[in-house]
Amino acid sequence: MVRGILVVVLAAAGVARADDGVTVKSASGAQLTIGGYVEAFWQWNFNNPSNFITNYRGFDNRHNIFTIDNAAIDLVGTKGPVTVHFAYQIGNTPDTYYASEPVWRGTSGAGPSGPSLWQNLQQANIGYTTHQLLVETGVFLSPIGPESIPIKDQWNWSRSNLFFGLPFYHTGIRATYPVTPRWSLSAQLYNGWNSVIDSNLELSPALVATYTVPNRLAWQTLYFGGVERAAGAPEGSPWRHLFDTYANWTITPTTSMLAQADVGFEKNRFGTSSWLAGAAYVRQQLAPWLYGVARADYFRETVPAGAAPIFWAGSRWVSSETLTLDTRPADTLSVRIEFRHDQSEAPLYFSHRVSQDEMGNFVPNATHQDTITVGAVAWF
Numbered sequence: 587m588v589r590g591i592l593v594v595v596l597a598a599a600g601v602a603r604a605d606d607g608v609t610v611k612s613a614s615g616a617q618l619t620i621g622g623y624v625e626a627f628w629q630w631n632f633n634n635p636s637n638f639i640t641n642y643r644g645f646d647n648r649h650n651i652f653t654i655d656n657a658a659i660d661l662v663g664t665k666g667p668v669t670v671h672f673a674y675q676i677g678n679t680p681d682t683y684y685a686s687e688p689v690w691r692g693t694s695g696a697g698p699s700g701p702s703l704w705q706n707l708q709q710a711n712i713g714y715t716t717h718q719l720l721v722e723t724g725v726f727l728s729p730i731g732p733e734s735i736p737i738k739d740q741w742n743w744s745r746s747n748l749f750f751g752l753p754f755y756h757t758g759i760r761a762t763y764p765v766t767p768r769w770s771l772s773a774q775l776y777n778g779w780n781s782v783i784d785s786n787l788e789l790s791p792a793l794v795a796t797y798t799v800p801n802r803l804a805w806q807t808l809y810f811g812g813v814e815r816a817a818g819a820p821e822g823s824p825w826r827h828l829f830d831t832y833a834n835w836t837i838t839p840t841t842s843m844l845a846q847a848d849v850g851f852e853k854n855r856f857g858t859s860s861w862l863a864g865a866a867y868v869r870q871q872l873a874p875w876l877y878g879v880a881r882a883d884y885f886r887e888t889v890p891a892g893a894a895p896i897f898w899a900g901s902r903w904v905s906s907e908t909l910t911l912d913t914r915p916a917d918t919l920s921v922r923i924e925f926r927h928d929q930s931e932a933p934l935y936f937s938h939r940v941s942q943d944e945m946g947n948f949v950p951n952a953t954h955q956d957t958i959t960v961g962a963v964a965w966f
Contacts, residue, residue, distance in 0.1 A: 607660070607966065616665040625655035625677070625737050627961030635936035637948050642904065642934050644750040645679040646743060646959055653678050655737070655961070658708060669713035671724075679735065680705040683754050688785035688816070699783040707782075708735060709755075723759040725782060728752070729774070729794055730808060731846055732832045737963045741844070742910045743924045744959065746865045746883040748848055751897040752830075753779035758789070770796045779814050786823065788813035807831040814852075814896075821854035821893050840871040857890030861897065877912040901932035921962045929954040 607621030631640045631649035638649045645655055656679035663670045675683075684701040692698030704725075711724025727734055733749040734740065758776035765771055774792040777784035790812025797805045810828040815821050832846035844867040851860040865883035872878050886903040889895050898904055910924040928935065930953050937952035 607662075614665070616663065618664075619662045621660040621662075621966060622658055623736055623738055623963055623965035624657045625679075625961065625963045626653065627655055627743065627959055628652050629957055629959040632956040632958075633935065633937035633952055635940055636938060637936055637940045639936055639940075639948065640955060640957055641936055641950060642747075642750065642898075642928070642930075643957075644682055644745050646957075646961070647682065648678065649957075655679055656735070658736070660709075667715045669715070669722075670711075671713070672710050673708035674706055675708040675735075676706055680708075683708075683735070684780075686780040688781055688783055690783055704782050718764055720762045721759070722762075725755060725757045726760070728754055728756055729772075729792070729806075730810065730828070730830050731848070732806075732834060732844060736965075737961070738920060738965050741867055741869050741877075741879045741912070742881055742908050743922045743961045744908060744926055746846075746881060746908075747885045747904050747906055748846060748863050748865050748883055751863070751885055752828075752848065755780060756790075756792075757782045760792075768798055770798075772796075776812075778812055785816040786813055787817070788823065790814070801836060803833065803835050805831075805833040815854070819894075821852075821856060821859075824852045824854040826850065826852040826896075842869045843867065844869070852896070854890075854893055856893040859887070859889055859893055859896055861885065861887045875914045877910075877914075879908075879910040879912065881908040881910075882906070898930070898934065901930040901934050904928070904930045904934065918966060919962070919964045922960070924959045924961070925957070926959070927954065927956050 607619045609617060609619045611617050627646055629640060629646060629649055635649055638651055640647045640649050654677045656675055656677040658673055658675040660673040684705040687701040687704060689700040690698060707725060709725055709727060711722050711726055713720055713722040730752050731748055733745050737743060756776035758774065760772055760774035762770060762772040772794040776790045778790045790810065792808060792810040794806060794808045808830045811825060813823045814826045815823060828850040830848045834844045836842045846865045848863040851858055863885040865881060867879060867881045869877060869879045884905040887895060887897050906926055906928045908924060908926040910922055913921045915921065933950040933953050935950055935952040935955040936948065940951060941949050943949055
């Protein structure tokens with residue numbers, strides 16, 4: 587009864603309920619879509635680390651602690667050809683999200699820049715459409731790979747090692763054009779990997795091609811290049827090349843598959859740093875309100891002697907296997923139970939009593955970790 591009254595009131599005010607958010611329309615033709623979500627979880631790490639950290643997992647990284655993973659408000663405003671998109675976030679996720687953001691010191695006439703300045707900003711960009719060409723500038727979620735920041739849009743609760751290792755966000759400009767009803771192309775130019783303010787003076791270009799068959803297939807391939815080492819790095823200023831592709835295939839109305847492959851290399855002063863990574867997923871709808879998901883991923887990095895690793899500190903490879911049950915008691919609520927096993931060649935994880943070095947940093951002492959996570963995400 588109350589919900590019905592609310593719908594009538596919103597309609598009278600020019601407000602419509604979209605699939606993802608509430609849309610408000612004005613008489614002048616302006617439109618504002620308001621959305622948001624809250625993510626919360628509890629996790630048990632069977633290594634029982636004394637520092638309560640599940641390492642190298644991105645956002646679900648707290649052992650035996652009830653945690654607000656992320657809470658976000660998402661606003662999209664449009665009027666004519668102009669679009670403004672702004673997303674504000676707070677919680678456990680932003681600290682990891684901006685952990686690699688370069689730090690620039692300030693002066694008496696210019697403020698500093700670093701993770702603390704930007705961590706609550708998930709996205710902020712301006713778009714303009716002319717003759718089907720969409721041009722946007724600002725801070726964007728990374729187009730690399732199929733995974734993203736909001737858990738509601740993911741099959742699993744945790745993200746793969748590919749998502750954690752590769753960049754989360756970029757700042758710059760991009761232009762996207764639908765060549766055909768199924769093909770679109772995008773040319774992009776960014777400051778670099780995980781940087782609102784870059785750590786060097788080089789810009790990083792990207793090219794993206796997307797092919798879509800509605801309700802059947804989504805395929806994307808991407809090239810991303812640029813100098814990603816900080817200015818003055820011992821490796822010099824080498825050009826880094828990244829190639830990524832993924833496909834999401836709906837086999838039947840209840841069965842879907844997803845696969846991602848990523849390769850890259852960087853010729854620096856010490857030799858060639860390179861990597862090879864892949865992930866595969868299967869999702870099965872077991873009931874109208876229940877989904878089961880299996881994922882496996884592998885990420886291998888080759889580092890020449892003397893060069894700093896790009897991804898994994900001291901381990902040539904990492905991998906994981908994940909099983910997730912996703913229950914949907916309501917249209918905008920997902921409750922998930924997930925088991926995950928992580929392993930690496932060298933110690934990257936924490937187990938039982940964790941020691942610290944002379945600088946106070948925790949010292950990894952385990953090559954594997956097993957976790958069970960119970961999480962809930964609700965959105966509007």
